[in-house]
Amino acid sequence: MVLDELKEWLYGCSHCGTCKNVLDIFTPTCPAGEKYRLESYYPSGKMLIARGIVNGVFDLDEDIMDRIYACTGCLSCEQQCGIYHHQHIFDTVQALRTEAVTRGTLNPAYMIMVESLKKDDNVFGKPKAERGDWAEDMGIKNAAQEKADVAYHAGCMLSFDPELWEIPRSAISLLKGAGVDVGIMGAEESCCGGHAYEIGYMGEFTKYAEHFIETFNSLGVSRVVTSCSDGHSTFRKLYPRVGIDAKFGVMHMVEYLDQLIKDKKLNFTKKVPMKVTYHDPCHLGRHLGDDGVYEPPRDVLKSVPGIELVEMERNRANAWCCGAGAGVSQANPDLALWTANERLKEAKETGATALVTSCPWCERNFKDAVKEYGEDIEIYDIAEIAQKAL
Amino acid sequence: MIEAVKNKLVDELEKIVGSEYVSTNRADLYIYSYDLTPAETNWPDIVVLPESLEELKAVIGLANKEKIPVIPYVAGGNIGGLAIPLEGGIILDLKRMNRIIEVSETDMYAVVEPGVTFGQIKAYLEKHHPTLRYTYAFSPPATGVMTNALVQGLDNLSFRYGDASHWVSGLEVLLPTGELVKIGSCAASKTWQSISPFPETDGLFLGWQGATGVITKMAVSLWPNPPHNTAITYMAMDMESANEIFQAIIRTRIPDDLIGTSFALNKVGMAAYAHEKASLHPAVHRLPDEPEFVITAEITGNTENELNAKVEAMGEAVTDRCKGSKYTGPDTIPSTTAAFPMQALGVLSSGGGLMWVGTYGPMSRWLETAKKGCELQDKYDISRTCYTRIMNEGHFVGLRWMLPYDKGDPELVQRINDLCAEQLDLVLETGYIPYKTPVWAVRRLEELAGSDWLKLHRRVKTTLDPNNIMNPGRWGKPGE
Numbered sequence: 001m002v003l004d005e006l007k008e009w010l011y012g013c014s015h016c017g018t019c020k021n022v023l024d025i026f027t028p029t030c031p032a033g034e035k036y037r038l039e040s041y042y043p044s045g046k047m048l049i050a051r052g053i054v055n056g057v058f059d060l061d062e063d064i065m066d067r068i069y070a071c072t073g074c075l076s077c078e079q080q081c082g083i084y085h086h087q088h089i090f091d092t093v094q095a096l097r098t099e100a101v102t103r104g105t106l107n108p109a110y111m112i113m114v115e116s117l118k119k120d121d122n123v124f125g126k127p128k129a130e131r132g133d134w135a136e137d138m139g140i141k142n143a144a145q146e147k148a149d150v151a152y153h154a155g156c157m158l159s160f161d162p163e164l165w166e167i168p169r170s171a172i173s174l175l176k177g178a179g180v181d182v183g184i185m186g187a188e189e190s191c192c193g194g195h196a197y198e199i200g201y202m203g204e205f206t207k208y209a210e211h212f213i214e215t216f217n218s219l220g221v222s223r224v225v226t227s228c229s230d231g232h233s234t235f236r237k238l239y240p241r242v243g244i245d246a247k248f249g250v251m252h253m254v255e256y257l258d259q260l261i262k263d264k265k266l267n268f269t270k271k272v273p274m275k276v277t278y279h280d281p282c283h284l285g286r287h288l289g290d291d292g293v294y295e296p297p298r299d300v301l302k303s304v305p306g307i308e309l310v311e312m313e314r315n316r317a318n319a320w321c322c323g324a325g326a327g328v329s330q331a332n333p334d335l336a337l338w339t340a341n342e343r344l345k346e347a348k349e350t351g352a353t354a355l356v357t358s359c360p361w362c363e364r365n366f367k368d369a370v371k372e373y374g375e376d377i378e379i380y381d382i383a384e385i386a387q388k389a390l
Numbered sequence: 391m392i393e394a395v396k397n398k399l400v401d402e403l404e405k406i407v408g409s410e411y412v413s414t415n416r417a418d419l420y421i422y423s424y425d426l427t428p429a430e431t432n433w434p435d436i437v438v439l440p441e442s443l444e445e446l447k448a449v450i451g452l453a454n455k456e457k458i459p460v461i462p463y464v465a466g467g468n469i470g471g472l473a474i475p476l477e478g479g480i481i482l483d484l485k486r487m488n489r490i491i492e493v494s495e496t497d498m499y500a501v502v503e504p505g506v507t508f509g510q511i512k513a514y515l516e517k518h519h520p521t522l523r524y525t526y527a528f529s530p531p532a533t534g535v536m537t538n539a540l541v542q543g544l545d546n547l548s549f550r551y552g553d554a555s556h557w558v559s560g561l562e563v564l565l566p567t568g569e570l571v572k573i574g575s576c577a578a579s580k581t582w583q584s585i586s587p588f589p590e591t592d593g594l595f596l597g598w599q600g601a602t603g604v605i606t607k608m609a610v611s612l613w614p615n616p617p618h619n620t621a622i623t624y625m626a627m628d629m630e631s632a633n634e635i636f637q638a639i640i641r642t643r644i645p646d647d648l649i650g651t652s653f654a655l656n657k658v659g660m661a662a663y664a665h666e667k668a669s670l671h672p673a674v675h676r677l678p679d680e681p682e683f684v685i686t687a688e689i690t691g692n693t694e695n696e697l698n699a700k701v702e703a704m705g706e707a708v709t710d711r712c713k714g715s716k717y718t719g720p721d722t723i724p725s726t727t728a729a730f731p732m733q734a735l736g737v738l739s740s741g742g743g744l745m746w747v748g749t750y751g752p753m754s755r756w757l758e759t760a761k762k763g764c765e766l767q768d769k770y771d772i773s774r775t776c777y778t779r780i781m782n783e784g785h786f787v788g789l790r791w792m793l794p795y796d797k798g799d800p801e802l803v804q805r806i807n808d809l810c811a812e813q814l815d816l817v818l819e820t821g822y823i824p825y826k827t828p829v830w831a832v833r834r835l836e837e838l839a840g841s842d843w844l845k846l847h848r849r850v851k852t853t854l855d856p857n858n859i860m861n862p863g864r865w866g867k868p869g870e
Contacts, residue, residue, distance in 0.1 A: 011741040011798035012667075014426050016734070017465055017507075017532025023731055026509035026531060037439055037486055038413055039421045049417045058416040067417060082735045084667045 003095045012085025013047035019077035022318045029076035031321050031339035040067045043077035043089050050092045060105050068096040073198050073326030075286040079317050097200030109331035110199050117204050121190040122156045132186030134165040141183030148183030151221045155228030156191050157360040164360050170387035171227050171253050178265040194234030198326040209242040217247045227253040229281035229359035254358045254382050258296035261303050268389035271306035277352035280319035281359035297358050297382050304389045310350040324365035340369035354378040391435040403438050406448040411439040422481045426744040428803050429471030434481040441486040454566050457857045462600040464534035470826035472599050476863035490514050497583045498612045499559050504536045523615040531731035536608045541826045542597050544779045544788045549648040552782035555596040559584050560609035566855045582609035600861040602854040616690035618697040621726050624719035625681035631715035632683035633757040638711035640784035644704045647688035652774040653681045659736025668739045670773040741796025745806050747813040748790035751822030756787050759820040763791050763813050770809040
């Protein structure tokens with residue numbers, strides 16, 4: 001989306017501040033606003049920045065860039081706002097970022113990401129050839145060469161962060177344990193393009209979307225399953241915008257896991273005695289609108305013997321963001337880690353000893369926040385917990 | 391402001407509050423340069439966000455020494471342009487000073503800092519003091535408790551207790567000259583239960599729009615939270631009938647809250663609740679079989695029996711008095727308190743703007759004023775949007791015509807401005823006084839109030855704020 005397309009929404013915001021807190025419980029929603037406290041960091045401030053730029057009141061300068069890139073794209077503001085423009089707040093932020101890219105006012109922190117996308121199809125500057133290393137010795141089908149019913153998409157974070165490799169490995173074990181005919185693309189897998197979209201690089205996003213849909217259409221898989229919530233919402237919500245029909249279904253691992261458990265394809269036998277709380281990733285919740293995946297992860301956790309699940313005050317559609325989204329963990333690690341630690345404090349208040357989530361970006365950021373701030377809590381992906389019970 | 395002066399000030403302010411809480415970026419300044427109303431924009435030079443009383447004292451001390459205007463700000467939602475800096479200077483954004491310092495369960499008050507919001511206090515009381523409640527303004531939950539009282543707002547207990555300044559039971563005020571003063575019982579004791587029996591110096595600050603000092607703490611009354619509630623509506627087919635229904639209910643002294651709105655406002659507002667843009671122009675009119683005015687009385691009871699008895703008594707009073715009136719009702723609807731926090735949605739969904747000529751005036755002239763105000767709306771092809779709240783058991787009444795509008799539509803803005811100018815003439819003629827008074831109405835009121843009144847106000851302002859740094863150009867001293 002570009003600024004010219006925003007005219008319909010530009011005057012929607014009355015700066016009433018309702019977006020700043022969760023309705024009814026009045027706890028904060030906006031990571032950037034709460035950390036920096038200047039009005040320009042809140043969603044309403046960003047709407048007014050867009051208005052100011054479109055009307056020529058001021059131009060994009062370095063300080064304003066800080067503000068528009070200090071948004072984790074969590075959509076909590078859109079969840080609270082009731083005004084007619086409410087589903088276009090992040091569109092506005094994204095349009096401002098696209099405007100910055102169009103004007104050549106690039107955020108230096110993203111240059112590595114963009115160059116890496118162009119060269120190696122991932123956002124971390126890692127060699128493309130290493131993309132499937134996480135699956136070494138697992139004996140998984142290569143879906144690019146061999147027909148598989150289900151393709152498991154690891155995504156950039158899980159492919160290149162060895163500390164998180166237990167997540168895709170657990171996922172594959174669970175799928176195999178349930179008798180699923182699963183394969184991976186290995187080194188042939190590409191970035192989903194979701195981050196490129198969020199930081200304003202529309203061309204890169206479109207390239208990956210087209211490539212992804214055409215690849216899986218031609219391979220004839222019935223379903224693509226991913227453990228990455230960012231990737232999942234990109235497939236579900238953004239890919240339809242490129243106008244190519246996908247001949248395969250898309251599921252997040254936690255949805256598929258829930259289905260396999262309910263279909264009695266998976267049976268948990270071991271006890272996992274833990275008191276846990278579940279963090280709803282923004283991309284698996286609010287980003288999917290009415291299709292937000294809130295109950296399946298809870299049902300999976302409840303099906304694991306020994307697990308006691310307790311809820312944080314802000315949960316489901318009102319969950320506080322982990323802080324990593326929309327390029328913030330790359331460009332503004334202070335904000336990302338502060339946001340994550342706010343969540344960890346909330347998790348600790350429940351009495352849980354572990355926070356469980358279903359997004360590698362969340363998990364990475366929470367783990368980094370534990371290192372930075374020292375909160376005494378363990379972090380797991382839901383597949384890791386389920387795997388313990390197999 | 392001269393750049394060198396500004397740079398020096400910024401250096402000093404950054405030492406006080408930290409560089410992250412001082413901004414001169416144009417995006418930040420722009421946000422504070424205007425509000426929902428079509429009031430003329432004016433830019434501040436600097437935005438500062440103190441967190442503590444010590445920081446606040448240092449900021450005010452610096453501003454007073456350098457004679458720099460200071461405009462206290464919490465949410466900016468006052469619909470009067472009151473936080474727009476008429477003469478530039480420092481926006482003192484107080485949102486970081488947001489502690490609920492004390493709630494006294496027995497004495498039924500809360501002591502709050504300036505940044506405490508309606509949403510915050512509601513959530514806090516529900517969690518920690520569920521038998522107590524505060525009153526809630528017809529405003530978004532992010533608006534300030536203290537600022538609402540400071541600008542004499544009307545709230546959902548105003549029928550019982552009057553405007554929000556009436557339930558202030560203590561203040562701590564930082565004067566621009568640096569003195570920190572407690573007002574009320576808190577000045578001489580540890581509790582904040584009442585202003586009396588001290589001389590009522592709270593009047594030097596309440597209603598002054600931040601022109602005499604910065605209130606750093608305020609005690610506000612809390613009330614028991616009755617477990618039973620309901621809302622009763624009457625649909626009046628004309629304004630004469632609405633007036634009769636009001637008069638009947640007033641004399642019962644039964645409701646906690648008594649409000650009325652033009653039916654057309656409700657019709658327009660329906661779009662907002664479907665997340666669509668709402669528009670007053672061209673006017674939406676009621677159909678012949680639709681009512682002109684909707685009256686809602688909020689009633690509470692300690693028991694179901696008490697609630698039912700109140701409903702019955704109020705119904706009988708209306709039946710007795712309104713025999714010749716045209717209306718339907720009573721009908722029961724869910725308590726209007728349940729609409730919080732989204733009760734203002736209907737008037738915030740038209741394109742970022744909201745304007746009104748909002749007034750307090752005598753019930754004795756409500757009918758003629760409300761009718762003429764609506765007729766002026768007809769003249770401008772604007773939907774009738776009269777909103778009225780009976781205050782202090784009928785001793786006065788809040789009356790305004792809600793005007794949500796699209797800020798991006800210059801023709802509509804002009805239409806709204808022209809309408810408001812005529813409505814202002816009307817209300818001043820019928821004895822209605824603009825509240826949260828925009829600066830253009832302040833000047834009109836000063837003319838009406840006369841020279842001795844003006845001398846007194848200027849003397850007060852000059853005594854408290856000799857360098858005229860506090861929100862200058864408003865009450866007490868016009869811009870120079």
